Amino acid sequence: MGSSAHSRRNLLKGIGAGAVVVGWNAVTGTWATAEAAASPAVVPLPPLDGTLETSSAVLDEFSKDWGGFVTARPKAVLRPGSVQDVVRIVNYARANCLKVSVNGQSGTADDQESHSFWGNASVPGGISIDAKGFSKIHSITATHAVVGAGVSLHQLSAATLDRGLIVPSQTDYLRLSVGGVGSVGGFGGTVPKYGLFSDMIEEIEVVTGAGQVLTASPSVRPDLFNAVINGAGQVAVITKAKVRLMKAPQRVRMFTLSYTDLAKWQQDQEFLMRDGRFTHQGGGFSRKPDNSGWWYQIEVGYYYTPPGSPNETALLAGLHDERSALQVHDHLFRDWTFRVDPGEQAWKDGGFWDGPHPWLHLLVPASKIQTFVPYVLSELQVEQLGAGFTILSPFQTAKVTRPLFAKPNEPVAYLCDLLRMPPPGDPDIQAYLAQNRKFYEKLVSLGGKRYIIGAVPGMTPAQWQRHFGAAWPFLVASKRRYDPDGVLTPGQGFFS
Incomplete structure (x- = not known):
C-alpha cells in the first residue's frame, strides 16, 4: 500500500x-x-x-x-x-x-x-x-494459544474454555492484558503448582526500543526473552505471545480452612504445597465474624471431571484447622474461572471502583512469616481494608523461572497482599500510602521483595537496583542493547 x-x-x-x-x-x-x-x-x-x-x-x-x-x-x-x-x-x-x-x-x-x-x-x-490494537486471538491448539498482547485473560479464558482448555496459571482477576501481565508476573491460585502466568509464555513477538520486530523464546534470543518477560516494558513492546494451555476440568471443589494459630496455618500451607493434592492453593487473613480476632485461612481447590469425584476425607487428612469452621463449595469450572466478575460489579455499584486504590503486594520469605504477619496486624486496622481483602499465599520460588522477577532467596515465599478498597471520599489515603511504604521497608529488612505492580511511593533508582539485586546488571545491559535511546516505559522510574 x-x-x-x-x-x-x-x-x-x-x-x-x-x-x-x-x-x-x-x-x-x-x-x-x-x-x-x-x-x-x-x-x-x-x-x-x-x-x-x-x-x-x-x-x-x-x-x-x-x-x-x-x-x-x-x-x-x-x-x-x-x-x-x-x-x-x-x-x-x-x-x-x-x-x-x-x-x-x-x-x-x-x-x-x-x-x-x-x-x-x-x-x-x-x-x-x-x-x-493487538486484541486478536490468532490460534488455539490442544497445547497453546497464540494471541495479541492486548487480548485480556478474560477473553482468552472464554475462548479456550469453549474448547475445553485453560491456561494452567493465570491471575484471579482476568480483565488484564496478556502483554501487561506477562511484563510483571501474574499471581493466581495455581502458582504453587505451575508458577506465574509469565512462566506460561513460551514465545513472544516484540518491537524493541531500537525499532526491530523480533521473535524471542527460551531458545531463540533468550537474552531478549528474559529481558521482556517480567521486565516491565523496559526493552520492548510485546505484540504477540504464545501461551501454554492444558485440558480444563469440568468442576472444582473448594475448601476454606480456618486457623487461629499462625504457625499451624503456615505448617499446613507448606505441607499441602509439597504434597500437591490440590491444584488451587491460596489463603489470607480476615477478622472473625464476632470481631474477636483474626482468622488465618487456607483456600484450596480440587479439580475434577465426573464421574470422578473428590475424596474429602483423604484431601483433608493430616491438617490442623478449626474443622468446625470448614466451608466447602462445589462449582462448575467455568463459573469458578470467572468468579471475580460479580465482586467487580459489586465494587462498582458501591462506588469503590473509581476511587484511589492503595494496594500493596509483597513477597515474604517463609522464614519471616511469623515475624512479618504479626507486625502487619499490629499496625493494620480492619477498617483500613474497606471493601477489600487480603491474600497470604505460598509459592515455590524455583517454579518462578524468569530472571527479572525479583523474589526472596528461600525455597518458599508468600505473596502478601493488602487489597484495600477505601470507601468513597476516605480522607486517609495518604496515610495508607505511608503505611505501605512502612510495611515495604520492614519487609526489605527481613529479606523480602515487593511485587512491582503495587502502590509504594518514593521508589528511587537506587532502591530499584536493590530490588532487582543480582539481576540488575542484566536489566541495565538489556536496556542499553534493545532500547539504546531510552524511549520505552519511563513510568516505573527504574533509571531516573
Missing part, C-alpha cells in the same frame, strides 16, 4: 477524534496539524495503518490509572493498525526525543482503564500505545 493510501486512511480514521496531526514540532513541543505543516520545525509523521490521536478526551483516558495516585498526560495516543505502526512510532520517538509506553486499557466493555497502580504505564508528554 502506498503512502497516499496510508495517509488517506489515517485522515479518515481521525475525523471526529479532534484535528488530525501531521507531525511533531520540536521547537514548541507540540503536535502540528496540517495548517502548521509548512513550518521547518515540524517533522512529518510516517504513514500509519492506524491513527495517532490528540483530542483532550482521549488524552484524559490515558492520563490516569486504576491506582488513582498518578496523573501523567501523554501528548498523543497511537491506535495501532499493525505491528509496523509500533515500529514507525518507536523510530519516530527516537528521532524526536519522545517517550513511548504501552497502555493495556483492559477491563469491561464499559470500563476500559489502565490497571497499573503508580503510573507504571504512564508516559508524560510522550506517546501512549493502546494495546487494544
